[in-house]
Amino acid sequence: QAARIADFTFALQNGQIPPRLAHHFSYEMGYPIFNYYAPTAYWITSALHVLGFSIPNALKISFLLASMVLAIGTYSLLRMYFAEKAALVGAFLLVSSPLIALEIYVRGNLAELWFLALFPVVLTLIKKLSIRFTRTLFFSLALIFSLLLTSHNALSIVGAMLVGIFAWMHQKRIQICASLLLGLLCASYFLIPAFAELNLTHATCIAASTYYQNHFVCIRQLWTSQWGY
Numbered sequence: 001q002a003a004r005i006a007d008f009t010f011a012l013q014n015g016q017i018p019p020r021l022a023h024h025f026s027y028e029m030g031y032p033i034f035n036y037y038a039p040t041a042y043w044i045t046s047a048l049h050v051l052g053f054s055i056p057n058a059l060k061i062s063f064l065l066a067s068m069v070l071a072i073g074t075y076s077l078l079r080m081y082f083a084e085k086a087a088l089v090g091a092f093l094l095v096s097s098p099l100i101a102l103e104i105y106v107r108g109n110l111a112e113l114w115f116l117a118l119f120p121v122v123l124t125l126i127k128k129l130s131i132r133f134t135r136t137l138f139f140s141l142a143l144i145f146s147l148l149l150t151s152h153n154a155l156s157i158v159g160a161m162l163v164g165i166f167a168w169m170h171q172k173r174i175q176i177c178a179s180l181l182l183g184l185l186c187a188s189y190f191l192i193p194a195f196a197e198l199n200l201t202h203a204t205c206i207a208a209s210t211y212y213q214n215h216f217v218c219i220r221q222l223w224t225s226q227w228g229y
Contacts, residue, residue, distance in 0.1 A: 001045075001110055002055050008034060008042040009049050018189055036194050036201065040118075040151040041066075041110040063104050066117040071095045073120035080127050115152040119159055122148050123166055129179065130170035138179045145183030150190045 004022065011019035011034070018039065025031035034042070041062065048058035071091045078087035094100070103113045125141040145163065149156050167176045184191075198204070 001059055001108060004033065004037075004042060005045050005049060005055050005058065008039070009046040012046060012050065020193075035197065036153075036203075038111055038150050038152050038156060039190060040147045041114045044114070045110065059110070062110060063113065066110070066113045067095055067100065067104075069121065070100070070113075070117040073117060073124060076124045077120040077127070080124065111152045112155065115148065115155045115159065118144055118148045118151055122159075122163055126163070126167050126170060126176055129176055130172050133172055133175050138175065139182075141176070141179040142182035142186060145180055146186035149184065149187035153194075 003025070007022035007024055008019050010023060011017075011021065019034040019042075020032055021035070022031045022033045025033065044065070045058050045062040048061050049055055053061060071094075074094050075087045075091035078090045082090070100113070100116075103109050103116070121144050122141065125137060125144060129137045129141055148159055148163075152159075163180065167173065167180060170176065
């Protein structure tokens with residue numbers, strides 16, 4: 001993550017907007033990781049680095065911000081359906097769950113954490129927009145949805161389908177879908193090149209040769225393992 005933030009910031013400072021190439025990767029021959037890897041987490045963390053924070057501190061702040069957004073977004077979504085205490089308990093249980101600790105302290109998966117953080121925010125904005133239409137909510141939903149679509153490659157696809165189903169269950173479908181479409185257009189700067197140039201990578205070949213049955217853990221590994229966590 002630190003190396004990616006360094007090269008993402010380097011690209012921004014040298015006028016490559018949006019960043020496509022990690023200039024110092026592959027023994028400084030360059031590597032097009034930003035053309036294929038969802039960039040939302042890197043936009044946020046690199047902005048913190050540009051503001052003057054060191055890369056380690058920018059990463060820590062980014063993880064903290066994602067956790068805060070997750071807590072606030074989950075509380076706001078649950079508060080639309082349940083009492084205040086229930087919403088607080090639900091948000092606390094999610095943020096303090098082993099899943100979130102795993103994402104931060106074991107996997108260090110900044111992109112996945114930002115997806116989890118933005119997802120309940122999108123659902124909350126859809127619910128609010130279905131109750132009362134305002135321009136602020138309309139454009140806020142479009143912006144956050146575009147960030148969600150570019151937060152994680154695989155989860156964003158699944159998340160977009162769930163968002164579409166959730167939106168269709170509410171009133172003011174036309175306005176909500178228009179906002180989501182605007183968000184999709186905003187995210188197209190990444191989505192179009194990523195899909196259009198996928199044939200230039202070996203990702204499909206690697207996926208075709210993967211035997212998923214080799215990646216399930218044994219029953220005993222659910223309780224004890226050699227992984228150290």
